[in-house]
Amino acid sequence: MLLDSILLVVGVVILLAGAWVLLRGATTIAVFFGVSPVIIGATVVAFGTSAPELVVTIAAGLRDASGVAVGNVVGSNIANVFLVLGLTAAISPISVHQRLIRWEIPVLLVATVVTVGFAIGGQLSRIEGVIMLVGLIAFVGISPKLFPEIGEEIEADVEVPVRTPRRKHLLYAVAFVLAGLAGLAVSAEVIVRSASSLALEIGISDFVVGVVIVAVGTSLPELVTSGMAAFKNEHDLAVGNVIGSNIFNLLAVAGAGAVVSGLAIDSSLFEFEIPLMILSSVILVPLVWPRYHIGRIAGLGLIALYVAAVVLTIVRGS
Numbered sequence: 001m002l003l004d005s006i007l008l009v010v011g012v013v014i015l016l017a018g019a020w021v022l023l024r025g026a027t028t029i030a031v032f033f034g035v036s037p038v039i040i041g042a043t044v045v046a047f048g049t050s051a052p053e054l055v056v057t058i059a060a061g062l063r064d065a066s067g068v069a070v071g072n073v074v075g076s077n078i079a080n081v082f083l084v085l086g087l088t089a090a091i092s093p094i095s096v097h098q099r100l101i102r103w104e105i106p107v108l109l110v111a112t113v114v115t116v117g118f119a120i121g122g123q124l125s126r127i128e129g130v131i132m133l134v135g136l137i138a139f140v141g142i143s144p145k146l147f148p149e150i151g152e153e154i155e156a157d158v159e160v161p162v163r164t165p166r167r168k169h170l171l172y173a174v175a176f177v178l179a180g181l182a183g184l185a186v187s188a189e190v191i192v193r194s195a196s197s198l199a200l201e202i203g204i205s206d207f208v209v210g211v212v213i214v215a216v217g218t219s220l221p222e223l224v225t226s227g228m229a230a231f232k233n234e235h236d237l238a239v240g241n242v243i244g245s246n247i248f249n250l251l252a253v254a255g256a257g258a259v260v261s262g263l264a265i266d267s268s269l270f271e272f273e274i275p276l277m278i279l280s281s282v283i284l285v286p287l288v289w290p291r292y293h294i295g296r297i298a299g300l301g302l303i304a305l306y307v308a309a310v311v312l313t314i315v316r317g318s
Helices: 002-032 037-062 066-091 098-119 126-146 148-157 167-202 206-218 220-231 235-261 267-271 273-282 284-288 296-317
Strands: none
Touching: 002 037, 002 167, 002 206, 002 220, 037 066, 037 167, 037 206, 037 235, 066 167, 066 206, 066 220, 066 235, 066 273, 066 296, 098 126, 098 235, 098 273, 098 284, 126 235, 167 206, 206 220, 206 296, 220 235, 267 273, 273 284
């Protein structure tokens, strides 16, 4: 059990490092070929920050470890709202842009309803996965057109080289991308294997390990990004990061996992974990409307709900 625990931690560390290396390399390549910062932010950066959830879910699906795959998606969305957003608000009260109420939160609610609706049949099929991926592409394409300021915010938030990289830098960037992809692939395999083995040794379901441990590990980029944004008083970035990540988790991560192998959904998850994931989306509405503000007390309340949810999940999976 100790070895599996160590491997799981090491796997998460390599996973996050691989995602960072991949992101840096891909950004440099995009800049070299003249891709605008808006497109880089909406595609390359979005993929890079959500790559941990994506590769773990796909790897778990390929190894028939649907419990880890589904637990990673469900747990990440729960952790992003209750833990990440809760800690962010506890650090610094958050002011929320009205656009999040008018666009991003409604899209998250629709994505949640669609994903849960597909899951009711007991499995996310390949066709349903394709529909979800198409939905994500539509969201990414429509957002800057409906709200031009999104493009300006993305451009301001994306760290791109000031000068166009030279050809030798392009070679380094390609090496970074290859190294990042290799790190993601290896670490994902290590995480899925060690998580499944650890669940068997402890006597709990692999879904619980996915929700409690793997999901928190893959959500670390969102935690760091939102925490730093809170310290800098960049409130829209802190909240938008959480909401955008949850949309990506549902439509891209679960969608890609379904396309690759189909994801089996245990009916028992509809008794607690999936309703909790739905709550993590719905609770955003009363949290931010009509005051467009999330205070420290609300943040501490979210953290308390997360702790309670983790305890109940472990008890249910024992």
